[in-house]
Amino acid sequence: MVGKLTEDSFDIAPETTSSWSGLISRAAQIVWNGPLGKFEDPKNDQSAKIAQLVLDSGAESIVGGGDTIALLSQLDLLDQFSFVSVGGGAMLKFLADGTLPTIEALE
Numbered sequence: 001m002v003g004k005l006t007e008d009s010f011d012i013a014p015e016t017t018s019s020w021s022g023l024i025s026r027a028a029q030i031v032w033n034g035p036l037g038k039f040e041d042p043k044n045d046q047s048a049k050i051a052q053l054v055l056d057s058g059a060e061s062i063v064g065g066g067d068t069i070a071l072l073s074q075l076d077l078l079d080q081f082s083f084v085s086v087g088g089g090a091m092l093k094f095l096a097d098g099t100l101p102t103i104e105a106l107e
Contacts, residue, residue, distance in 0.1 A: 011037030011044035033088040064091035
């Protein structure tokens with residue numbers, strides 16, 4: 001589902017958060033890689049709202065990527081997610097392929 005951006009394009013629009021909230025609340029598992037806006041600026045708070053929606057959903061929550069971890073740490077929510085990976089790209093590659101070159105080399 002594609003969302004709308006704010007006028008300055010630094011965040012997803014509040015109506016996007018609202019429209020995604022139903023999907024998030026019904027999900028059994030959520031994989032999140034990358035914040036949804038320039039979260040370092042306090043006026044761009046939609047990523048924080050999405051993070052809370054994910055936690056409130058009760059779904060298994062898998063998050064990855066340095067910027068996502070920075071956001072969740074800033075919000076003091078990091079320890080509430082089911083699984084956290086600093087390497088977002090590697091996490092997505094593992095989820096897609098079921099393995100990584102390093103794992104294969106160790107086998």
